Amino acid sequence: MKSRFFLMPAYALVISAPAQATVYLSVEQAQAVMFPGATFSPDFLTLTPEQMRAVEKASDVNVLTPQLKAWKVSGGGWFIVDQVVGKHEFIPFALAIDAQGAVKAVEILEYRETYGDQVRNASWRAQFSGKTKDAPLKLGGDIESISGATLSSRHITDGVKRLLATHALVLAHQD
Amino acid sequence: MPHVSFDRSRGLLAVLALSFSSLSYQSIAKAEESHFGYVYTTDLLPQGAKEVEQWATWRHQKADGYFDQIDGRTEFEYGLTDKLQVAFYANYAWSRAYHNGPFGETTPPEPLSYDKPGPEDHYNAVRFVGFSAEAIYRLWSPYSDPLGVAVYVEPTIGPAFRELEAKLILQKNFLDDRLVTALNLTYAPEWRYDTVEDDPKRKAWGYETDVNANIAASYRFAPNWSAGFELINEHEYNSYTFSKESNDGYFFGPVIHYGGKKFFVTATFLEQLPWASEHSDTVPGAIVDRRIYDNDFEKYRLRIKVGCYF
Numbered sequence: 001m002k003s004r005f006f007l008m009p010a011y012a013l014v015i016s017a018p019a020q021a022t023v024y025l026s027v028e029q030a031q032a033v034m035f036p037g038a039t040f041s042p043d044f045l046t047l048t049p050e051q052m053r054a055v056e057k058a059s060d061v062n063v064l065t066p067q068l069k070a071w072k073v074s075g076g077g078w079f080i081v082d083q084v085v086g087k088h089e090f091i092p093f094a095l096a097i098d099a100q101g102a103v104k105a106v107e108i109l110e111y112r113e114t115y116g117d118q119v120r121n122a123s124w125r126a127q128f129s130g131k132t133k134d135a136p137l138k139l140g141g142d143i144e145s146i147s148g149a150t151l152s153s154r155h156i157t158d159g160v161k162r163l164l165a166t167h168a169l170v171l172a173h174q175d
Numbered sequence: 176m177p178h179v180s181f182d183r184s185r186g187l188l189a190v191l192a193l194s195f196s197s198l199s200y201q202s203i204a205k206a207e208e209s210h211f212g213y214v215y216t217t218d219l220l221p222q223g224a225k226e227v228e229q230w231a232t233w234r235h236q237k238a239d240g241y242f243d244q245i246d247g248r249t250e251f252e253y254g255l256t257d258k259l260q261v262a263f264y265a266n267y268a269w270s271r272a273y274h275n276g277p278f279g280e281t282t283p284p285e286p287l288s289y290d291k292p293g294p295e296d297h298y299n300a301v302r303f304v305g306f307s308a309e310a311i312y313r314l315w316s317p318y319s320d321p322l323g324v325a326v327y328v329e330p331t332i333g334p335a336f337r338e339l340e341a342k343l344i345l346q347k348n349f350l351d352d353r354l355v356t357a358l359n360l361t362y363a364p365e366w367r368y369d370t371v372e373d374d375p376k377r378k379a380w381g382y383e384t385d386v387n388a389n390i391a392a393s394y395r396f397a398p399n400w401s402a403g404f405e406l407i408n409e410h411e412y413n414s415y416t417f418s419k420e421s422n423d424g425y426f427f428g429p430v431i432h433y434g435g436k437k438f439f440v441t442a443t444f445l446e447q448l449p450w451a452s453e454h455s456d457t458v459p460g461a462i463v464d465r466r467i468y469d470n471d472f473e474k475y476r477l478r479i480k481v482g483c484y485f
Binding site: 062064088115116145148150 | 220222224257316319351352353398399435436437
């Protein structure tokens with residue numbers, strides 16, 4: 001599973017057709033839903049190569065980019081916006097981590113794929129609540145797979161696992 | 176010089192119009208992706224999803240003279256379950272040929288081999304080939320199992336053509352599913368109602384078996400876009416049991432794919448590699464410069480597929 005997104009510069013060479021994106025939540029809306037009444041202090045980071053390797057080793061999931069969009073939450077906890085690979089495009093999502101380092105909530109911000117939007121179902125996302133960096137977070141194990149949305153559900157699961165490892169190895173030391 | 180026209184008027188235009196008519200539905204339909212022009216993957220429609228696909232395959236140039244063939248295919252796919260996809264489609268072809276066969280004889284393409292132009296004729300025909308049904312069942316998913324595995328079966332029935340194609344489809348993804356690789360193994364006996372070789376006044380069902388081993392790889396280098404290659408190895412036998420081989424050919428070329436929320440487009444260009452070899456049933460003169468030009472082998476192929484979702 002470990003790899004880098006090769007040919008990143010090729011993005012600049014290709015002009016994609018306009019995506020039929022469905023935006024469910026803006027960043028501000030997700031913050032309000034996941035941490036009602038809280039205030040947020042941006043703490044955007046660029047992970048070092050050593051930190052990226054450590055995250056990959058801890059999570060067994062690739063780090064797609066060194067850029068980390070994280071906000072420190074008043075009252076404790078972190079709000080992180082990230083994205084995972086979808087069938088055609090990236091799937092932006094938000095992760096709320098409580099002051100104890102456990103998942104508070106997961107929200108899908110946009111979904112641009114033809115199929116697989118069952119990852120937005122509240123009952124499926126609720127499986128992540130309370131998970132920590134020590135949880136298996138394995139699709140078909142402690143996280144139920146979604147038939148017909150296997151790719152999206154696996155990548156969201158991997159994304160949460162990666163961000164929990166990033167929190168434990170990097171963000172937790174920012175407190 | 177005599178000309179033979181089998182419904183020649185507007186044949187090319189008619190097939191092209193049929194082949195690309197579904198493009199007009201793009202604005203109202205949705206879409207899924209077929210990464211490759213020739214190689215199948217284990218990605219199927221989810222339960223209840225519907226899709227229309229339009230294929231156009233241009234086959235160009237035989238041993239000599241001129242040869243062009245456009246195979247059209249209009250297909251409707253449906254996800255019966257998340258693991259079982261069925262499809263129904265119509266196949267039709269247009270072709271023109273002149274002095275294209277062994278020793279310079281005008282020879283029609285394989286799907287229209289029941290036409291018998293004279294060796295000096297200019298051949299031009301548009302024909303309906305047959306209706307096909309297709310079912311693909313996925314045993315393992317590449318996203319949750321070590322390997323994607325699916326089985327495929329496709330019967331075709333036409334006025335002078337029958338085929339039963341069976342395929343094993345393997346898929347393995349890498350680099351967070353952005354690099355897709357696939358292998359297809361195909362066994363396809365086919366029957367044609369044609370004149371008997373020793374008695375041209377009599378017709379009978381003859382048969383041959385196509386056996387193919389195809390591989391492909393494609394990398395998603397940008398959102399919605401992927402590109403890669405396909406390597407096609409086709410064998411033909413005048414038996415069901417891998418004996419009496421007549422032809423084998425290798426084709427290689429690039430594939431590019433755009434997959435969006437509402438439609439996909441895939442295009443593959445193939446050139447036959449000079450790797451053909453002579454076998455027990457190879458027709459004399461069919462191999463030129465180590466490329467085979469018998470039956471449905473030609474020098475270049477271009478396949479374009481468009482898919483739209485409902």
